[in-house]
Amino acid sequence: MSVEAQLGESDLPELYRSGRAKAARSKRNRIITYVISAVIVAVVVAYGDWAKIADKYLDVERAGELFPEIITIATKNTLIYTVGAFVGGVTIGLVMAIMKLSSLRPYRWFAITYIEIFRGLPALMTIFLVGFVAPTALGVRFPQVLGVESAGIIALSLVAGAYLAETIRAGIEAVPKGQVEAARSLGMTQGQTLRIVVIPQAFRLVIPPLTNELVLLLKDTALLASLGTTAASVELTKFGKDAFNKDFNGTPFVVAAVMYLLITIPLTQVVAWLERRNKAMR
Amino acid sequence: MTATPASDSGSGSATAGSGSASRSGASATPAIELRGLHKSFGSNHVLKGIDLSVQPRQVMCLIGASGSGKSTLLRCVNRLEEPTSGAVLIDGIDITHPDCDLDLVRRDIGMVFQQFNLFPHLSAIGNVTLAQRKVLGRSDDESRTVAIEMLERVGLSDKADSYPSQLSGGQQQRVAIARALAMNPKMMLFDEATSALDPELVGDVLDVMRQLASEGMTMLVVTHEMGFARRVADHVVFMDQGVVCEQGPPDAVLGSPSTPRLQQFLEKVLEH
Numbered sequence: 001m002s003v004e005a006q007l008g009e010s011d012l013p014e015l016y017r018s019g020r021a022k023a024a025r026s027k028r029n030r031i032i033t034y035v036i037s038a039v040i041v042a043v044v045v046a047y048g049d050w051a052k053i054a055d056k057y058l059d060v061e062r063a064g065e066l067f068p069e070i071i072t073i074a075t076k077n078t079l080i081y082t083v084g085a086f087v088g089g090v091t092i093g094l095v096m097a098i099m100k101l102s103s104l105r106p107y108r109w110f111a112i113t114y115i116e117i118f119r120g121l122p123a124l125m126t127i128f129l130v131g132f133v134a135p136t137a138l139g140v141r142f143p144q145v146l147g148v149e150s151a152g153i154i155a156l157s158l159v160a161g162a163y164l165a166e167t168i169r170a171g172i173e174a175v176p177k178g179q180v181e182a183a184r185s186l187g188m189t190q191g192q193t194l195r196i197v198v199i200p201q202a203f204r205l206v207i208p209p210l211t212n213e214l215v216l217l218l219k220d221t222a223l224l225a226s227l228g229t230t231a232a233s234v235e236l237t238k239f240g241k242d243a244f245n246k247d248f249n250g251t252p253f254v255v256a257a258v259m260y261l262l263i264t265i266p267l268t269q270v271v272a273w274l275e276r277r278n279k280a281m282r
Numbered sequence: 283m284t285a286t287p288a289s290d291s292g293s294g295s296a297t298a299g300s301g302s303a304s305r306s307g308a309s310a311t312p313a314i315e316l317r318g319l320h321k322s323f324g325s326n327h328v329l330k331g332i333d334l335s336v337q338p339r340q341v342m343c344l345i346g347a348s349g350s351g352k353s354t355l356l357r358c359v360n361r362l363e364e365p366t367s368g369a370v371l372i373d374g375i376d377i378t379h380p381d382c383d384l385d386l387v388r389r390d391i392g393m394v395f396q397q398f399n400l401f402p403h404l405s406a407i408g409n410v411t412l413a414q415r416k417v418l419g420r421s422d423d424e425s426r427t428v429a430i431e432m433l434e435r436v437g438l439s440d441k442a443d444s445y446p447s448q449l450s451g452g453q454q455q456r457v458a459i460a461r462a463l464a465m466n467p468k469m470m471l472f473d474e475a476t477s478a479l480d481p482e483l484v485g486d487v488l489d490v491m492r493q494l495a496s497e498g499m500t501m502l503v504v505t506h507e508m509g510f511a512r513r514v515a516d517h518v519v520f521m522d523q524g525v526v527c528e529q530g531p532p533d534a535v536l537g538s539p540s541t542p543r544l545q546q547f548l549e550k551v552l553e554h
């Protein structure tokens with residue numbers, strides 16, 4: 001039996017009394033939270049019209065009708081848009097990052113202007129500018145690539161490129177100066193140093209934010225639902241909406257949502273793991 | 283051209299030992315020659331007129347208090363640092379000339395850094411082969427052969443496939459030396475190559491440097507290792523506040539310092 005337990009409450013040192021009071025308070029708060037949550041769940045279960053909800057949103061037969069197209073067309077296209085925009089975004093981001101770090105002022109200004117414009121615009125606006133304004137005003141024709149609309153890939157690449165430029169620039173700047181000095185002292189040119197010493201290390205440093213951008217891009221492909229697409233070039237959200245429009249049953253949206261989560265949740269787990277690993281390596 | 287130029291600091295300058303210039307005689311073109319070298323960082327005047335020459339096959343040790351400008355001087359020799367004024371001559375050619383191709387100059391000047399600066403994304407052998415392939419255009423086979431030979435020379439042939447993070451500081455520094463040697467440099471610069479090492483690892487690196495010196499490599503060495511300076515150097519230069527304060531053969535400079543500043547410096551260093 002410990003000494004404190006035999007003492008009265010008033011005999012305890014202030015430190016212990018205060019600690020006990022805090023523990024008691026947090027226990028009380030926890031109990032209150034549980035009770036409130038239980039009441040909310042009970043109300044929802046009791047008053048929700050489950051038959052209707054199941055009928056309108058979880059109709060198994062309608063869900064079945066979505067297959068296999070929701071996989072073979074919609075999810076496939078969503079992935080093509082995502083990967084295409086990611087590759088485009090990383091390329092643009094790398095070029096802009098290098099320009100922003102350039103010692104030549106015009107390059108820096110160009111990069112800064114680009115980054116500010118495409119980070120400042122809503123992504124949907126950029127999609128409209130590329131998808132609608134460019135073809136009508138400038139007469140640009142965007143072909144289909146790999147069965148999807150290249151305008152969608154280009155618009156998302158432009159947006160991702162602006163964000164990735166800053167990420168990649170930070171990565172390049174985080175590579176220690178000694179690395180550049182070692183490379184230059186061996187006679188490597190500035191270009192070789194950047195290409196074979198700095199950039200590989202910079203990318204290693206920014207793998208977690210890069211993966212995170214991939215998740216964001218995947219979700220942003222939903223904005224392409226507003227772009228004119230064909231039945232073959234449609235992505236998941238538009239696919240769900242088209243199916244919903246037939247008889248206003250919500251099941252296609254629910255199934256499409258599940259498709260997104262099946263991809264995004266594992267990916268965010270990967271990001272979290274990469275971040276933990278990066279932290280551990282430091 | 284003289285082998286033992288006077289510093290322009292005037293009063294503080296002393297040149298000990300006259301007949302000791304270098305192993306190859308005073309008439310040869312110096313491997314490295316600095317003439318009136320100045321370097322400022324903004325308003326911070328770090329090098330205030332340095333005149334020095336390192337003869338072929340000579341080992342020169344540069345000593346001096348922290349902040350006296352030793353690293354800056356060394357970095358001006360391969361122009362990692364841009365001199366504010368003055369000339370840097372490598373084998374008699376002024377490399378501060380605007381037409382000078384620095385990438386070509388640097389191939390011939392190996393440099394070893396306090397912090398090793400190995401490429402962390404490459405294995406030891408990857409570090410040693412990279413510049414051979416990219417700069418000298420050697421084939422994969424040839425660069426590998428040279429790399430293995432160099433790693434053997436620094437006693438690390440068994441660590442060829444290890445990554446820098448798997449090597450001790452002393453091993454990393456020896457890989458860095460192998461990386462520089464693989465370029466067949468005409469001369470080597472060492473900037474406190476052992477200062478970042480645990481005491482028990484210093485010896486291995488110094489042994490490699492001593493071996494290099496005995497093979498006749500031209501070396502300019504910034505060091506706090508007075509034992510190394512005394513035993514290996516042909517010539518010791520003491521820098522103080524951006525000028526060459528005292529220089530000469532190691533026994534003279536380290537054994538009987540003639541300036542109070544060097545006396546104070548040596549007392550401080552030898553206390554430890």
Ligand SMILES: Nc1ncnc2c1ncn2[C@@H]1O[C@H](COP(=O)(O)OP(=O)(O)OP(=O)(O)O)[C@@H](O)[C@H]1O
Binds near residue numbers: 323349350
């Ligand atoms: N890149 C730089 N920018 C601004 N000031 C610098 C730079 N490099 C060096 N200096 C300054 O130049 C002075 C000399 O530095 P240097 O590194 O040459 O000294 P050092 O003799 O090598 O000292 P240490 O023994 O500590 O390495 C210091 O005052 C330092 O702050």
Ligand SMILES: [Mg+2]
Binds near residue numbers: 352353354473474
């Ligand atoms: Mg230094």
